[in-house]
Amino acid sequence: MGESVFKGTEIVGTSDTSFSHAIEVAVARARQSLRNLSWFVVKEQRGGLQQGRLEYQVTLAVFFKLEPGEQPDANGD
Amino acid sequence: MGESVFKGTEIVGTSDTSFSHAIEVAVARARQSLRNLSWFVVKEQRGGLQQGRLEYQVTLAVFFKLEPGEQPDANGD
Amino acid sequence: MGESVFKGTEIVGTSDTSFSHAIEVAVARARQSLRNLSWFVVKEQRGGLQQGRLEYQVTLAVFFKLEPGEQPDANGD
Amino acid sequence: MGESVFKGTEIVGTSDTSFSHAIEVAVARARQSLRNLSWFVVKEQRGGLQQGRLEYQVTLAVFFKLEPGEQPDANGD
Amino acid sequence: MGESVFKGTEIVGTSDTSFSHAIEVAVARARQSLRNLSWFVVKEQRGGLQQGRLEYQVTLAVFFKLEPGEQPDANGD
Amino acid sequence: MGESVFKGTEIVGTSDTSFSHAIEVAVARARQSLRNLSWFVVKEQRGGLQQGRLEYQVTLAVFFKLEPGEQPDANGD
Amino acid sequence: MGESVFKGTEIVGTSDTSFSHAIEVAVARARQSLRNLSWFVVKEQRGGLQQGRLEYQVTLAVFFKLEPGEQPDANGD
Amino acid sequence: MGESVFKGTEIVGTSDTSFSHAIEVAVARARQSLRNLSWFVVKEQRGGLQQGRLEYQVTLAVFFKLEPGEQPDANGD
Amino acid sequence: MGESVFKGTEIVGTSDTSFSHAIEVAVARARQSLRNLSWFVVKEQRGGLQQGRLEYQVTLAVFFKLEPGEQPDANGD
Amino acid sequence: MGESVFKGTEIVGTSDTSFSHAIEVAVARARQSLRNLSWFVVKEQRGGLQQGRLEYQVTLAVFFKLEPGEQPDANGD
Amino acid sequence: MGESVFKGTEIVGTSDTSFSHAIEVAVARARQSLRNLSWFVVKEQRGGLQQGRLEYQVTLAVFFKLEPGEQPDANGD
Amino acid sequence: MGESVFKGTEIVGTSDTSFSHAIEVAVARARQSLRNLSWFVVKEQRGGLQQGRLEYQVTLAVFFKLEPGEQPDANGD
Numbered sequence: 001m002g003e004s005v006f007k008g009t010e011i012v013g014t015s016d017t018s019f020s021h022a023i024e025v026a027v028a029r030a031r032q033s034l035r036n037l038s039w040f041v042v043k044e045q046r047g048g049l050q051q052g053r054l055e056y057q058v059t060l061a062v063f064f065k066l067e068p069g070e071q072p073d074a075n076g077d
Numbered sequence: 078m079g080e081s082v083f084k085g086t087e088i089v090g091t092s093d094t095s096f097s098h099a100i101e102v103a104v105a106r107a108r109q110s111l112r113n114l115s116w117f118v119v120k121e122q123r124g125g126l127q128q129g130r131l132e133y134q135v136t137l138a139v140f141f142k143l144e145p146g147e148q149p150d151a152n153g154d
Numbered sequence: 155m156g157e158s159v160f161k162g163t164e165i166v167g168t169s170d171t172s173f174s175h176a177i178e179v180a181v182a183r184a185r186q187s188l189r190n191l192s193w194f195v196v197k198e199q200r201g202g203l204q205q206g207r208l209e210y211q212v213t214l215a216v217f218f219k220l221e222p223g224e225q226p227d228a229n230g231d
Numbered sequence: 232m233g234e235s236v237f238k239g240t241e242i243v244g245t246s247d248t249s250f251s252h253a254i255e256v257a258v259a260r261a262r263q264s265l266r267n268l269s270w271f272v273v274k275e276q277r278g279g280l281q282q283g284r285l286e287y288q289v290t291l292a293v294f295f296k297l298e299p300g301e302q303p304d305a306n307g308d
Numbered sequence: 309m310g311e312s313v314f315k316g317t318e319i320v321g322t323s324d325t326s327f328s329h330a331i332e333v334a335v336a337r338a339r340q341s342l343r344n345l346s347w348f349v350v351k352e353q354r355g356g357l358q359q360g361r362l363e364y365q366v367t368l369a370v371f372f373k374l375e376p377g378e379q380p381d382a383n384g385d
Numbered sequence: 386m387g388e389s390v391f392k393g394t395e396i397v398g399t400s401d402t403s404f405s406h407a408i409e410v411a412v413a414r415a416r417q418s419l420r421n422l423s424w425f426v427v428k429e430q431r432g433g434l435q436q437g438r439l440e441y442q443v444t445l446a447v448f449f450k451l452e453p454g455e456q457p458d459a460n461g462d
Numbered sequence: 463m464g465e466s467v468f469k470g471t472e473i474v475g476t477s478d479t480s481f482s483h484a485i486e487v488a489v490a491r492a493r494q495s496l497r498n499l500s501w502f503v504v505k506e507q508r509g510g511l512q513q514g515r516l517e518y519q520v521t522l523a524v525f526f527k528l529e530p531g532e533q534p535d536a537n538g539d
Numbered sequence: 540m541g542e543s544v545f546k547g548t549e550i551v552g553t554s555d556t557s558f559s560h561a562i563e564v565a566v567a568r569a570r571q572s573l574r575n576l577s578w579f580v581v582k583e584q585r586g587g588l589q590q591g592r593l594e595y596q597v598t599l600a601v602f603f604k605l606e607p608g609e610q611p612d613a614n615g616d
Numbered sequence: 617m618g619e620s621v622f623k624g625t626e627i628v629g630t631s632d633t634s635f636s637h638a639i640e641v642a643v644a645r646a647r648q649s650l651r652n653l654s655w656f657v658v659k660e661q662r663g664g665l666q667q668g669r670l671e672y673q674v675t676l677a678v679f680f681k682l683e684p685g686e687q688p689d690a691n692g693d
Numbered sequence: 694m695g696e697s698v699f700k701g702t703e704i705v706g707t708s709d710t711s712f713s714h715a716i717e718v719a720v721a722r723a724r725q726s727l728r729n730l731s732w733f734v735v736k737e738q739r740g741g742l743q744q745g746r747l748e749y750q751v752t753l754a755v756f757f758k759l760e761p762g763e764q765p766d767a768n769g770d
Numbered sequence: 771m772g773e774s775v776f777k778g779t780e781i782v783g784t785s786d787t788s789f790s791h792a793i794e795v796a797v798a799r800a801r802q803s804l805r806n807l808s809w810f811v812v813k814e815q816r817g818g819l820q821q822g823r824l825e826y827q828v829t830l831a832v833f834f835k836l837e838p839g840e841q842p843d844a845n846g847d
Numbered sequence: 848m849g850e851s852v853f854k855g856t857e858i859v860g861t862s863d864t865s866f867s868h869a870i871e872v873a874v875a876r877a878r879q880s881l882r883n884l885s886w887f888v889v890k891e892q893r894g895g896l897q898q899g900r901l902e903y904q905v906t907l908a909v910f911f912k913l914e915p916g917e918q919p920d921a922n923g924d
Contacts, residue, residue: 002091002092002093002094002130002132003090003091003092003093003098003102004090004091004102005088005089005090005091005102005103005106006088006089006091007086007087007088007089008086008087008088008089008136009086009087009161009162009163009226010161010162010163010215010217011159011160011161011162011220011226012159012160012161012162012217013157013158013159014156014157014158014159014160015156015157016156016157017156018867019867019870019889020634020635020636020867021157023635023663025157025158025159026159027663027670029159029220029225029226030225030226031665032223032225033225033226036665037665038664038665039662039663039664039665040662040663041660041661041662041663042635042660042661042662044888044889045888045889046886046887046888046889047870047874047886047887047888048885048886049878049883049884049885049886053156054874055156059162061087062226063087063089066088066106069109071106071107071109071110072086072088072106072107072110072139079168079169079170079171079207079209080167080168080169080170080175080179081167081168081179082165082166082167082168082179082180082183083165083166083168084163084164084165084166085163085164085165085166085213086163086164095482096482096485096504097249097250097251097482100250100278104278104285108280113280114280115279115280116277116278116279116280117277117278118275118276118277118278119250119275119276119277121503121504122503122504123501123502123503123504124485124489124501124502124503125500125501126493126498126499126500126501131489138164140164140166143165143183146186148183148184148186148187149163149165149183149184149187149216172405173405173408173427174405174788174789174790177789177817181817181824185819190819191819192818192819193816193817193818193819194816194817195814195815195816195817196789196814196815196816198426198427199426199427200424200425200426200427201408201412201424201425201426202423202424203416203421203422203423203424208412233322233323233324233325233361233363234321234322234323234324234329234333235321235322235333236319236320236321236322236333236334236337237319237320237322238317238318238319238320239317239318239319239320239367240317240318240392240393240394240457241392241393241394241446241448242390242391242392242393242451242457243390243391243392243393243448244388244389244390245387245388245389245390245391246387246388247387247388248387251480251481251482252388254481254509256388256389256390257390258509258516260390260451260456260457261456261457262511263454263456264456264457267511268511269510269511270508270509270510270511271508271509272506272507272508272509273481273506273507273508284387286387290393292318293457294318294320297319297337300340302337302338302340302341303317303319303337303338303341303370310399310400310401310402310438310440311398311399311400311401311406311410312398312399312410313396313397313398313399313410313411313414314396314397314399315394315395315396315397316394316395316396316397316444317394317395326559327559327562327581328559328711328712328713331712331740335740335747339742344742345742346741346742347739347740347741347742348739348740349737349738349739349740350712350737350738350739352580352581353580353581354578354579354580354581355562355566355578355579355580356577356578357570357575357576357577357578362566369395371395371397374396374414377417379414379415379417379418380394380396380414380415380418380447403790404790404793404812405790429811429812430811430812431809431810431811431812432793432797432809432810432811433808433809434801434806434807434808434809439797464630464631464632464633464669464671465629465630465631465632465637465641466629466630466641467627467628467629467630467641467642467645468627468628468630469625469626469627469628470625470626470627470628470675471546471547471548471611471625471626472546472547472548472600472602473544473545473546473547473605473611474544474545474546474547474602475542475543475544476541476542476543476544476545477541477542478541478542479541483542487542487543487544488544491544491605491610491611492610492611494608494610495610495611515541517541521547523626524611525626525628528627528645531648533645533646533648533649534625534627534645534646534649534678548623548624548625548688549623549624549625549677549679550621550622550623550624550682550688551621551622551623551624551679552619552620552621553618553619553620553621553622554618554619555618555619556618557713558713558716558735559713560619564619564620564621565621568621568682568687568688569687569688571685571687572687572688583734583735584734584735585732585733585734585735586716586720586732586733586734587731587732588724588729588730588731588732592618593720594618598624601688636865636866636867639866639894643894643901647896652896653896654895654896655893655894655895655896656893656894657891657892657893657894658866658891658892658893695861695862695863695864695900695902696860696861696862696863696868696872697860697861697872698858698859698860698861698872698873698876699858699859699861700856700857700858700859701856701857701858701859701906702777702778702779702842702856702857703777703778703779703831703833704775704776704777704778704836704842705775705776705777705778705833706773706774706775707772707773707774707775707776708772708773709772709773710772714773718773718774718775719775722775722836722841722842723841723842725839725841726841726842746772748772752778754857755842756857756859759858759876762879764876764877764879764880765856765858765876765877765880765909779854779855779856779919780854780855780856780908780910781852781853781854781855781913781919782852782853782854782855782910783850783851783852784849784850784851784852784853785849785850786849786850787849791850795850795851795852796852799852799913799918799919800918800919802916802918803918803919823849825849829855832919
């Protein structure tokens, strides 16, 4: 049927190479999950300098599909 | 007294009937949780067409009350 | 190197004293977590009156560092 | 002539049925006014749970036409 | 002392000449008030065509100073 | 059942002490009203300097419950 | 392969029944197009009163898939 | 009946005189259309300097009424 | 002199390589147009997963210069 | 080659005549600079009343081109 | 005359005590300037944890009055 | 102690290669400064076409740490 429920979570990936690498880092981690990553949205792109080293930081909202009966805050979420 | 902590989570409910049904789908899933759903905010209303079928998608921010001592990211959250 | 992943969660702290106390309540709860709280952003400041008593409510987005291999939605998150 | 002045006011309608009923509740109250309701804009859709009962809440900005000479803050407004 | 309270109200002024005339129409009406208009902010500029005639519409948030003891919703506001 | 209507109004409280005092000034004035203040939202925090004195200014949207039959723009509102 | 281009257009559907009917009116018109409607986003919900009749107005951003070689502004677009 | 559909398009008018002239330039062009311009919204006001000459640029969202049966993306739109 | 009119259109380019490739895909299509592409603005960056394949999606607002006398909605636009 | 750097600064121009005069006041001051003003964006339009006199205030973000080797915060900026 | 020009600058004040102290830190620094600080706006409130110590960070837009003839980007600004 | 002050400045970097190169151009210029660049935020990504050549333009807010006693608008800033 047409009824499904997805859960969104914000994650921030960092890289000292580029914003696109930071996105790949975050998406790769999200895809290691047991659940299916369905889509994501880029929310913010920032950079930080620590001890002269530039770090790229990208905030993503990532969305996973919940299984039927699975609860959005199960197990302490 | 007066001190409590709530945790927010984004969920997306879908329906092939209407936006109000998609909201009911999402809220019903959130209410199955062991925690008490306290309030929610409608964030976005979108629609998608796949193989000629229209799907209504509503993104909600839902908020649950944390019990005293319960941690917002317990159990891997 | 340089690659890390953080997870964000929205929490709401309340207090019947002040907004700054409501922030402290929320941050204190977040710091009880086993994970390291890394930073937070104030999202909204609201107040509610119930039975003549004023309650300050602050919504924060809080960000925790994920350990290598830890998944953003592990254990039902 | 082409010169007229309208006044806007925010109202929140609630319903335990649906968002569309909450909008009707708010618009019906606004239309009881002696002034002419001219248009409205939906600003926010939220829901609350109190004692297990779901309440739909819709914030509208409603706009009334002021008569010539009528002041936007007459009588304590 | 440094404690004062202002009340804001949204008004829309229209003109068939220009946006600046529509602003003057709205401000002039606000200044007819017995209270002191303190400041305003331009919120939106729109236009409408009705029977081939162009109407400029400007939404302003206008702010009045409340006298000590005066209530923001006195007399039905 | 379940149907109520609230009215929102923007107010600005000022203080030469702090933002939290400016909020208290605005809320105290709103609570002097005959109507019940239900909730408020902080919209903006600004400061002004006049003759070397710092003034804190906080804009709040405050919401009052309308009695059944009471109109959102009664008495010139 | 993974390269495609979609074109977005804003449309406003109106109804004197409800917002959900206004959405259906707009989506139905968009689906009469020769191109494939792919998804849409609700941008704004407003209402207008003309001669005592309430009209619901919904602004949608609708997105169509462009065929390979088809140009986003072909034929005067 | 209450069912109609409007189509929105963004246009930018420029002038070396003023923002109000740039708006007139854009609206005049939109009104040359065979379709009826119904309303517009000012989205952005920018200026550019090229070879020492100042150019005022105003972005408008303009809305036209579609005839019954007319499609929002007919003829390559 | 100084008076010109531009038309904006939203397009979404996709790629299974990267966001920058998705932008190139969209811009390349826009440049195939008979009209001159003048500038564009990145509006949103999203990603989707379908059958395990990651798709990058970028929404651009692209602006074309209209020739004198050319109408923003000519030929069904 | 295609690499250049611009610096943005916010300025507020005021006038007791009109918003367009306030913009001219701000732009004129920016153009007195030794650097080349490249473009500006209107950020906010407000008005203030002091001793019964209306003052128009426009906030602009103005952008200057930096010479090669010139630093965005040279000389205390 | 009614013509003046102000310059805005973003500053971030930090404190390990509270947000209000961080605001005082930033405003105190701004007031040490030779120019007159005229007003400020709170833009963002964040917190960071470094080595277990909580740091409050407040971003302010501060506005100074320019003297007649003074240029917004004099001396490298 | 925990008290420090940072100053933010908007800069725009351009490149005819890509957005990531435009960011590098802007960050490199900011790092040539005598002050320490602390962090930056991507604000806008635009593109322009001039004589058939595509130029990528990225607006960054960059933040520098002020030394104790250093003033945010020293030397004409």
